[in-house]
Amino acid sequence: MRRIHLIIEYDGTNYAGWQRQSNALAVQQVVEEKLARLTGESIVVHGASRTDAGVHALGQSVHFDTESRIPGDKFSYALNTMLPPDIRVIHSKETDFGFHARFSAVGKRYRYLFWDAPHAGALNRFTHAHSIYRLDDALMYREAQALIGTHDFAAFAASRSVVKDTVRTIWKADVKRSDSEVSLVVEGNGFLYNMVRIIAGTLQSVGSGKLEPGALARAISTGDRLDLGVTAPAKGLTLMEVYYALPDSAKATEE
Amino acid sequence: MRRIHLIIEYDGTNYAGWQRQSNALAVQQVVEEKLARLTGESIVVHGASRTDAGVHALGQSVHFDTESRIPGDKFSYALNTMLPPDIRVIHSKETDFGFHARFSAVGKRYRYLFWDAPHAGALNRFTHAHSIYRLDDALMYREAQALIGTHDFAAFAASRSVVKDTVRTIWKADVKRSDSEVSLVVEGNGFLYNMVRIIAGTLQSVGSGKLEPGALARAISTGDRLDLGVTAPAKGLTLMEVYYALPDSAKATEE
Numbered sequence: 001m002r003r004i005h006l007i008i009e010y011d012g013t014n015y016a017g018w019q020r021q022s023n024a025l026a027v028q029q030v031v032e033e034k035l036a037r038l039t040g041e042s043i044v045v046h047g048a049s050r051t052d053a054g055v056h057a058l059g060q061s062v063h064f065d066t067e068s069r070i071p072g073d074k075f076s077y078a079l080n081t082m083l084p085p086d087i088r089v090i091h092s093k094e095t096d097f098g099f100h101a102r103f104s105a106v107g108k109r110y111r112y113l114f115w116d117a118p119h120a121g122a123l124n125r126f127t128h129a130h131s132i133y134r135l136d137d138a139l140m141y142r143e144a145q146a147l148i149g150t151h152d153f154a155a156f157a158a159s160r161s162v163v164k165d166t167v168r169t170i171w172k173a174d175v176k177r178s179d180s181e182v183s184l185v186v187e188g189n190g191f192l193y194n195m196v197r198i199i200a201g202t203l204q205s206v207g208s209g210k211l212e213p214g215a216l217a218r219a220i221s222t223g224d225r226l227d228l229g230v231t232a233p234a235k236g237l238t239l240m241e242v243y244y245a246l247p248d249s250a251k252a253t254e255e
Numbered sequence: 256m257r258r259i260h261l262i263i264e265y266d267g268t269n270y271a272g273w274q275r276q277s278n279a280l281a282v283q284q285v286v287e288e289k290l291a292r293l294t295g296e297s298i299v300v301h302g303a304s305r306t307d308a309g310v311h312a313l314g315q316s317v318h319f320d321t322e323s324r325i326p327g328d329k330f331s332y333a334l335n336t337m338l339p340p341d342i343r344v345i346h347s348k349e350t351d352f353g354f355h356a357r358f359s360a361v362g363k364r365y366r367y368l369f370w371d372a373p374h375a376g377a378l379n380r381f382t383h384a385h386s387i388y389r390l391d392d393a394l395m396y397r398e399a400q401a402l403i404g405t406h407d408f409a410a411f412a413a414s415r416s417v418v419k420d421t422v423r424t425i426w427k428a429d430v431k432r433s434d435s436e437v438s439l440v441v442e443g444n445g446f447l448y449n450m451v452r453i454i455a456g457t458l459q460s461v462g463s464g465k466l467e468p469g470a471l472a473r474a475i476s477t478g479d480r481l482d483l484g485v486t487a488p489a490k491g492l493t494l495m496e497v498y499y500a501l502p503d504s505a506k507a508t509e510e
Binding site: 009010011056058076077080085086087088089090117118119120121122123125127238 | 264311493
């Protein structure tokens with residue numbers, strides 16, 4: 001038996017998210033079906049992040065165990081001949097049994113993209129949330145700094161979340177503009193269900209003048225979901241990277 | 256009668272190009288159908304560039320004449336409620352009858368995008384041409400400088416082109432890398448049919464070591480299509496902007 005580690009990129013537009021569902025097609029199911037065809041085994045893959053329906057990934061991290069003798073670095077090529085073009089294995093390698101895609105992860109990086117032009121874009125319609133209001137990206141940057149540090153993010157969990165420990169550490173929350181694209185990048189040791197989309201929606205509300213600055217700090221302190229903005233649409237969100245060693249940006253925060 | 260000027264963005268993936276076809280759906284036809292519904296008139300729109308099937312536009316420039324009393328700046332909003340999401344009017348205004356979207360144009364800017372990672376991307380599969388070979392972007396930049404100036408680009412015209420005057424002026428040919436994305440941006444007073452895709456394909460061949468540097472200069476001098484690389488795939492190409500006054504970059508070249 002060998003353990004294989006995959007990095008997977010996908011366009012989440014046409015999937016019910018990462019995790020296998022009984023009533024809709026998820027990315028996990030597609031990958032498992034192709035692995036079954038490739039190896040002849042019934043394989044369960046373990047993904048680091050349960051991305052929601054419509055959420056994308058440039059760096060979903062996945063592992064599985066197999067009896068197959070296919071070299072680790074060849075799984076990417078073999079799977080990509082079978083996978084649909086909106087799912088690509090961009091890296092594969094053999095790893096040790098101490099590695100678990102989800103439990104070995106020490107952090108994640110997510111990106112949220114807004115497009116604040118008068119009209120929505122055509123080419124970016126599946127990757128950017130359109131804001132008809134101009135966003136004050138400098139204000140959003142300042143607002144986002146309240147996230148940095150170790151906080152109880154109870155207010156940032158979707159109501160259907162059942163997780164008990166809502167304390168997380170965020171070491172990076174960056175907001176940048178390039179033309180009409182405003183991007184939010186957050187890095188932390190973990191994120192509650194819908195947390196990044198709630199952060200994005202709140203920053204959008206603050207950036208368009210609909211919510212008073214200080215909302216994020218207030219919600220961290222009160223624990224009240226009502227202090228925050230709406231959950232931003234799934235399509236703007238992309239899982240960028242799963243960390244198995246803390247990046248320098250996280251170490252800098254720790255000092 | 257009034258003349259209206261539109262700037263249109265479209266994802267060319269699902270269209271047979273800009274120009275109306277008898278046997279396939281083109282962007283022009285979709286825009287004309289929505290304008291007919293909006294105004295009750297039979298309207299012909301004039302586009303500045305006949306983009307090919309699969310080619311995108313962030314700044315297609317279009318004009319049409321109408322008896323409608325809809326204010327010029329409201330056409331964008333009205334049309335966008337009717338157009339499919341892969342076609343967006345991003346700007347509209349009333350203009351004078353001396354303006355013609357195609358004949359008043361003094362230049363155009365095109366962008367071509369490559370992705371030179373071992374595996375194709377999932378999220379960028381409709382906008383980037385995948386190169387399994389690593390591209391030497393610095394070499395491609397140097398090679399592209401041969402385009403600058405006024406030359407007879409006869410070698411760069413697709414064989415089905417019937418145009419007689421093949422002299423064009425190019426004032427910008429830039430190649431840049433950002434991670435695995437290599438982008439080519441060219442600006443000039445006009446481009447022959449498939450010219451940018453032939454330039455892109457040639458730069459890709461030079462950048463991957465399959466064609467000797469100097470190919471562009473040779474082809475300009477010999478006029479021989481065989482001195483150039485293959486025509487790069489349509490999906491990597493985007494019409495960025497149509498100029499009605501020379502940009503500063505063009506003026507700098509003239510001095």
